[in-house]
Amino acid sequence: MxxxxxxxxxxxxxxxxxxxxxxxxxxxxxxxxxxxxxxxxxxxxxxxxxxxxxxxxxxxxxxxxxxxxxxxxxxxxxxxxxxxxxxxxxxxxxxxDIDDVSVADEIQISHEQGLQHRELHKHIGALATEYREPLILQAIFGLSGEEIATQLDLNKNTVMTRLFRARNQLKEALEHSNEMIGSKNG
CATH class of the missing domain: 1.10.1740.10 (RNA polymerase sigma factor, region 2, helix turn helix motif)
Structure with a gap:
């Protein structure tokens, strides 16, 4: 026993x-x-x-x-x-407010790159959640459209559309920021 x-x-x-x-x-x-x-x-x-x-x-x-x-x-x-x-x-x-939050990298980056990095974070944070979340899943985790669709319980085409729109909105926001900086400096 x-x-x-x-x-x-x-x-x-x-x-x-x-x-x-x-x-x-x-x-x-x-x-x-x-x-x-x-x-x-x-x-x-x-x-x-x-x-x-x-x-x-x-x-x-x-x-x-x-x-x-x-x-x-x-x-x-x-x-x-x-x-x-x-x-x-x-x-x-x-x-x-996303403007009050900064993410510190482990390595020291140049001042200009730091400004660009913060600007990018600000614009990503300003995206609507429906666009931001798939973009982060793709950028940080490297998930495919299919994997993101599974994670978010969405159709793959919906995910691809949201990723496309997120990148376009981000591009437009960055271009607008660059124009604003150019008009201040010029």
């Missing part, structure tokens, strides 16, 4: 260690990308950190449901989007 309980105990311990290793590998591989996406969605570092933490907590709880490791990124993005939606169900947060 003791021998049988010991075998069960060893198997449970082995299963837990295996799950822990899978989870650690998942966090190591995707934490930075998931946080970056959360920050783009939420635009508040501390709230994004909380949502990412909740995302990985839910991932831990349902790790056994992840059958295909190749789908981990999409799985985590889905969890993150649901966690973000849950925070609106619980409480309405104050909004922060």
């Amino acid at each position: 003791i021998w049988r309980n010991k075998n069960k105990s060893d198997k449970v311990t082995s299963d837990m260690m295996s799950k822990q290793k899978r989870y650690e590998a998942l966090v190591h591989a995707w934490h930075a990308d998931i946080f970056r996406y959360a920050y783009w969605l939420i635009k508040d570092k501390s709230i994004a950190e909380d949502v990412v933490q909740e995302t990985f907590l839910r991932a831990w709880k349902s790790l056994d449901s992840l059958q295909d490791e190749k789908a981990a990124k999409s799985w985590l993005i889905t969890i993150l989007r649901r966690e973000n939606a849950r925070r609106f169900e619980r409480k309405q947060f104050d909004l922060t």
